Amino acid sequence: MNYRHAFHAGNFADVLKHAVIALCLEHLKQKPKPFRVIDTHAGVGAYDLTSEAAKRSPEWRDGVGRLLDAAIPAGPAAALAPYLGAVRAMNEGGGLTHYPGSPELAARLLREADRAHLCELHEADAKTLDARYALDARIKVERRDGYKALAALLPPRERRGLVLIDPPFEAKDEFAALARALMGAVERWPTGMFAVWRPLKDLWAAQRFDAGLGLWLLEDRGVAPENLLRADLWVRDLEAEGRLAGAGLIVINPPHTLEGRLLALLPWLAQTLAQGPGAGWRLDGAVTEADLQAL
Ligand SMILES: C[S@@+](CC[C@H](N)C(=O)[O-])C[C@H]1O[C@@H](n2cnc3c(N)ncnc32)[C@H](O)[C@@H]1O
Structure with a gap:
């Protein structure tokens, strides 16, 4: 397990992922009934953008870094509000030195009675995560394989909530493992909201x-x-060699407001975060003619 999210925290892929998660959580909060977040691949929770890792790989400058200084039109601003609200709250003195991972977004957006269950397999990262939330009674951290945990954790007692599956895609068979785990999870909890991140690399x-x-x-x-x-969002031509050019999420049982929010956000985001020719976006139902041809 070599993947360290600290090298990528706040990059374009995180911006889309975290904006979507924040919108899902805000939607869940519209009803008083408590809900649960299950984050299968949690990372360390939050990131110091002045750390050695972030300095060596300052991907955040072309991600969240571009957003904080931008004049954001009303549509994208509304879609980004819950996410950027959390980013700004972590950087109260101004500037941008701290960045929320998915656990910290949950910690900041959850209410008193909501719960989060975080799984992280990397020993040191799980310890860091556990220490970060040790005093937060809403949050439980487990050093555990997030895929396997799904069988035990679903459906959650609250019968409402969000499952985030955000694997590192280091292993060659990650797509297969993800598909297996996700299908099992949906069978256990068909009405749950699932957000699944995947790179557009292969x-x-x-x-x-x-x-x-x-x-x-x-x-x-x-x-x-x-x-x-x-x-999906891509910041360069997807066929280009080199660093990750595109990524996105599949959301199952999305909030009914998500599509409209993303339709307002994605064109502006693709333009604002572009790193070269060929940047773009798509928002659809995942089974297009082109997708079917891949089967
Ligand atoms: C992309 S990062 C997670 C980032 C985090 N979700 C966020 O948005 O801030 C993936 C994490 O999964 C961890 N990991 C890898 N395999 C795992 C597994 N089978 N179960 C749980 N965690 C795993 C890695 O150590 C890494 O911290």
């Missing part, structure tokens, strides 16, 4: 994953098309 593998999952959900599980949403 495009063929991503397309096969999307189409396979999409067809299974729509045809085998009878999920309504409006309950499946794919949001």
Whole structure:
């Protein structure tokens, strides 16, 4: 396990992922009934953008760094509000030195009665995470394989909430492991909200994953098309060699407001975070003709 999120914290992929998570959490808060967040691959919780890792790989400068100084039009601003609210709250003196990972977003957005269950397998990272939330009674940290944990944790007692699956994609068979775990999880909790992150690096593998999952959900599980949403962003030509150019999420049972929010956000985000020719975005139901051809 070599993946260290500190090298990537706050990059374009984090911006989209964390903006989506924050919107999902805000939506869940619209009803008084408590909910639970299950974060299967939690990382260390929050990131110091002045650390050696962030200095060696300052990806955040072309991600969240571009947002804080931007004049953001009303539509994108509304979509980014819960996310940027948490980022700003961590940097109260101004500037940008601290960045919330998915656990810290949850910690900042959860209410008193809501709960978060965080899984992290890396020994040192799990310790850091545990120490960070030791005094927060709403948050439980486990050093555990997040995929395996899903079988034990679903459905949550509250019967409301968000499952975030955000693997490092170090292993060659990560897509297969993700698909297996996700399908099992949806079977255990068909009405749960699931947000699954995946890179657009091996495009063929991503397309096969999307189409396979999409067809299974729509045809085998009878999920309504409006309950499946794919949001992708790429900051350069996706075919270009080198660093990650694109990434996105598949959201199962998304909040009904998410599509509209993302439709307002993604074009502006693609323009604002572009790092070269060919930047773009898509928002759809994950099973397009092109995806089907990959099967
Ligand atoms: C992309 S990072 C998570 C970032 C975090 N979700 C966020 O948004 O701030 C992936 C994390 O998964 C951890 N990890 C890798 N395999 C795991 C597994 N099977 N179960 C739980 N955690 C795992 C890695 O150590 C790494 O910290």
